[in-house]
Amino acid sequence: MCKSIPTVDGAEIQRRLHELAQISVLPDRLWRPSYTPQEGQARRLLTSWFAQAGLSTRLDAAGNLLGRAGGAGQVTLIGSHMDTVKGAGAYDGTAGVLCGLAALQTLLAHFGPPRAPVELVAMVEEEGSRFPDASFWGSRSILGQADPALLSCRDEAEVTLAQAMADAGFDPARLPDARRTDLARYFEVHIEQGPVLEHRGIQLGVVDTITGLGTLAVEITGRANHAGTTPMDLRLDALQGAAGLVLRLPGLARRFQNATATAGSFQVFPGSANVIPGRVSILVDYRAPDPDDLARLGREIDQAAHSLEAEGYGVTTQLRMSLPPARLDRGLGALLEQCADELSCSSMHMISGAGHDCQLFAGQVPSALLFLPCRDGRSHCPEEYAAPEDLARGAQVLAAALYRLAWQET
C-alpha cells in the first residue's frame, strides 16, 4: 500500500532547507532566534510554501506557524521547530518541518484532502538560544504548559520574552489561546544529531526514549582586581574556580549511563585582559535517559559548584530548566517501523540524546520521533548535513504513516 504513494523529492527539501538557512541575524553564520525580524522572514517563506502545498495557514498566539488539511475532528499534528542555535546548521528543526511538508504535499496532490484533519507546525524557541529559560516555548504553549513567569526572562540584550513577543506582533496576554485540546497524536522527523545511524549504516531511527535534560545556571563570584599588582597568592580569580568546576563535569557525567554534562555558555566578567575575573556565569547542560540518574547528576553538579565556597568564592546555582526523560508511543513507533520495512528502508530503535518538542507532546498524546542520519553526527554547527536521499526517506515513511492514519483509516 505504501508503495502506491508517489516518490518525495529529497533534493527539493534540501534546496528549501538551504534557502531558509540564508535567513540569519548574524552576517557570517546561522543564528535565527525567536521573535526576531529574521524569524518573521523565515516564517513568511514557510507560509508561502505551506500554502503552495494546499494547506490553510495561520499563526497561533505563541507565533507557531500552522498549516491544516482536512475537516473537523481530532488532529494528527506533525512538525518541528524553526528557530536555531547560534552558529547552527541548516537541518536541525527545519528538516522536520520540510519533510512533513513534502509528505503532506505529496499526499494532498495524489489523494486529495484527508478524511481526518492533519496539521503541520513550525514552532518557535525550541532551542532556547535567545531565552535559555524558555526552551520549548512553542510546544509548551500548544500544550498549555508555557509558564507565564517566564515572560519576564531576558535575552542577552536585557529584552524580556514578553517584550520580544510584543515586538514580533504577538500579545503575551493571549498566550493561553495557543493551547490545543484537539490533538490525536504528534509526529516529528529530525536529524539524529549524533553518529549512531551513520556509524551503523542504518537509514532510519525510531526513537523509544528521549533523554532527560536539566540546565543549571551557576554563578561564581571572586574579586575583580588589577592583573599586574595583585600577587598570585592574594587573588580570588573567579575564572580559576570556574575552570576547576568545568574540568570536573566529564567525570561526573561518566558515572551515569548515556549521560552528558556540558558548559556551553560560559561568560567571564569584566572581560578585560588586565583585570582579574571577578565573576563567571555558566549554564551547565546535563542529560541522562534514566530519571534517577538525571536527578543524581544534577545534584552532583550543584554540589561540585558549591564546593568552591570552601575556597572563598561566592556561588549561586539555579535550575533553569528540567525535562524528565520521555517514553514515546510504542504503537506509532511500530507503525513507522512497518512503513519503513514496506519501503525497504532499514531502521533501528534508539535513544535520543537531544531534547525535542516531541518529548513535551509525549506527555499528553501518543507521539513518535523519526531520526535521519546526519554526516559525522555533526549538529549545532555549520557542518551539519543530511543527504537528499535520507531526507526523502524520512518524508516517504512519514507520508506512508500519515496516509494510513488520516487518509485510509478513520
Add this chain to the structure above:
Amino acid sequence: MCKSIPTVDGAEIQRRLHELAQISVLPDRLWRPSYTPQEGQARRLLTSWFAQAGLSTRLDAAGNLLGRAGGAGQVTLIGSHMDTVKGAGAYDGTAGVLCGLAALQTLLAHFGPPRAPVELVAMVEEEGSRFPDASFWGSRSILGQADPALLSCRDEAEVTLAQAMADAGFDPARLPDARRTDLARYFEVHIEQGPVLEHRGIQLGVVDTITGLGTLAVEITGRANHAGTTPMDLRLDALQGAAGLVLRLPGLARRFQNATATAGSFQVFPGSANVIPGRVSILVDYRAPDPDDLARLGREIDQAAHSLEAEGYGVTTQLRMSLPPARLDRGLGALLEQCADELSCSSMHMISGAGHDCQLFAGQVPSALLFLPCRDGRSHCPEEYAAPEDLARGAQVLAAALYRLAWQET
C-alpha cells in the same frame, strides 16, 4: 622651601574625579574607552578645568589633551591617562591628571608662570580596553613609537583604530605630528593599584622599576557539536582544553619573583548552553620585573598552550604586546623622596606591578612615578578608592618637585 607652597585641596581633587567617573559608555558601571563620544565629553570637562587653572590647552594629533604654562624651552611633562578599563574605578589614570592639575593650579596661583615650561597631559588609550593591541597608544604617539600597523587593529565591534580616531575627529595620517622632541622629563602620579603602601602604613611610593608586561593571544579550537548527542568520550570540547590551560597559569607565574599571569579576557564560542564549545579565545596577561624572567614566563605560557595540540586541539598563539621592564630615573626619584621628607610624608621605594605610560617615557627622558595608597589595594573595579588626604599628599609633593625644577631653578 617646599613648605612655602600653599596646601592643595584633596577634597576638590576627589570631587572632580567622581564627576569625571560619571562619564561612561555603560549605564551601570564605568567604561570610558578611547575615541568614543564619552571620552570627548570627559576631555571637554578636563579642558575647562585646565583653562580655569591658567593653562593654555590644545589637543595633539593622537587626541591627547595638553595644558601648558610658561614660555619656550625644554618641557617638564606631567600627567597620566583619561581612558579606563571596563568596570573601572574613578582613580586609575585620572587621579594622576587631577593631582598634576591641582599642583600646577596652586603653583601658578601663588608664584605665577614658571621660568621653564611645564605641560600637563591627559593621554588616550593607556589601558587598551578598546584596542588591546594598542595599549599606551597616547604615550607611544608622543614618543614617536606608535606603530602605524596598529591603525588596522579592531575593537569588539570590528571598528578599526584608524576609523575610531577619524570618528573622534583625529586624522590617523597626522599621528606623527603628536611626537615631542622637546621634553626634559616626565612625572606621573598614580594610585598604587596594589596593597603594599596601605598594608605598611606608608603614605607615598617612589617607584624604581615598572614591571615588564606581555599579552599573549591564545586561540584553542576543538569541535562544536550537540551537547546532548555527542558521547563524552567522542568530544573535543575547546573549553575543557582552555580550562586546563587557565589552571596552569598560577603555577607558571609562581616560578618567577613578583611575576603574575592572568586570563582576564576569555571568550567561549559559539556560546549556547546546548552546544559543545568549538573555540575559546584568551588574552593572557603576564608580567615580571626581571627581563629574563619575563621572556621565560612568556615562553612557558606559550608552550603550555601548544601542549594542548597533543590532545587534538588546534592552538594558535600570538604575542599581542610586549613591554620590557622600565628602570625609572634615580635623580627624580630622590627629588620626590626629599620633597616628601620636607613635607613630613612617609615614603618608600617600590616596584610597580602595573604598566604605566611612565615606562614608555622612561626609555627616552628621565621619568618618575609617584604612588598613592588605595583602599584594600583594589583597582580596575568599582571599589577603587583613594582618600582625599592621600590625593593631596601626592599633589603637594609633585608641586614641591615642580617648583624646584621649573620655578626655582633653570
